[in-house]
Amino acid sequence: MDLTGKIALVTGANGGIGTALVRELLRQGVAKVYAAARSIDAVTELSHLDERVSAFRLDITNAACVAAAAEQHRDVDIVINNAGLNRCMWLLGPTGMEAAREEMEVNFFGTLAVCRAFAPIVAASGTGVIANVCSIIGMVNLPVNGTYCASKAAAHSLLQGIRAELAPKGVRVVGIYPGPVDTRMTAGQEMPKATPAQVATAIVAGLANDAEDIFPDPMSQAVHARLLQDPKQVEREFAAMIPAGS
Template sequence: MDIKGSIVLVTGGNRGLGKAFVQKLLEAGAKKVYVGSRTPIEATDPRLQPIKLDVTNEQDIAAVAEAAQDVNILINNAGIASSTSVLTEPSIQIARDIMETNYFGMLAMVRAFAPILKKNGGGTIVNVLSVLSWFTTPTTTSYAATKAAALLLTDGIRVELRSQGTQVVAVHVGFMDTDMATHVDPSRKVSPVDVATSVIEGVINGQEEVLADETSRYAKAALASDKKSFYQPIQADWDKAQQQI
């Protein structure tokens, strides 16, 4: 899908990777970018449309969907994390909060915008996942569980939305130089601008998966499985069922 002339909504667009997405989308020729964040940013660029959006708030999502009927690219970037063991976190509520944002928030956005994308010709959904969609460590289990759930969500909606022409892109990346990874050795982190650039190239090239850094490429190879072939019969069954409706 061409970025030039597109109208994009970026969740969590006020900082980190979200801010990098906004920057690179404008450079690629996006006509308008809705910048979703809990507290709307200030913007002087007429191409930017700051909008209040907490992906865990049903009222916010409904209001954004009503206001942004022209969107043809949705980038689900908003996310939160924890770096403590699930067995030693002060409360299980921490795990629930992460799941609420990283999985249910993404699901709610897809449900709200899939019909809008269909109306606007199909468009694209980009789901920012993680190398931790594939594996975990004791201190990342809550986060990894949400990203694994989000990966299966991404695979499922790709099958479901293919017939309406919606491109669904899964983005995998390790540590980025953002607030979420301030505790990580800088040598292990990749620039969010580089990640955003890779993702936009993937959208333009029609990719279903973007491995945005060396960490994700290494993990993919180490945990190799032929996912595309695995999903072929699922796709066939889905398409057959849709023809019978």
């Protein structure tokens, strides 16, 4: 797909992978980026990035907000569902139930709402794309992020489902499965991390090259390769990553 002149929309565009995606899309020659953020301050900041950026408020868990976003942005070719939430909670931890509900609300229901609202718009574009940022730990559960992993597993299944439903309409649905990335979401977690810019470059290159699934960093590529080879062994290894004494 030639990105030149396309119109893209990125959710959760303030900071982390979202802002890096906005910058990379601009570098690759898109005509316009609708940069969506939850807070008005973030919207104001994003508006100053580039004259091709049009920032607006969008809480993906708010049905009226999502409907208004679709009503007001009817020329979108590419939707990148990047907004996400990680409460870093164990499934059986003290607030596991609340964390699971909050994460499902954003990572599954919010993403689904945006897909539903924008599906007819990207279908009308003729070369429409919906790209959802899932996670490599939606493919294998990492217990310290147990509730988040479950929500990202749901997001992965959602992606497969809408891919099937939108194929007859000519819409390409792309799955994005990063490993650890150095953003607010992983602050304070000591491990090797890719930078948001590295990941955004790989994601946008994947979109340009018509990739169906994108593993945008060395860690996600390695884990995915091992999952294809021996998923039970990977599950056992991730299960063993429980800190001593917990």
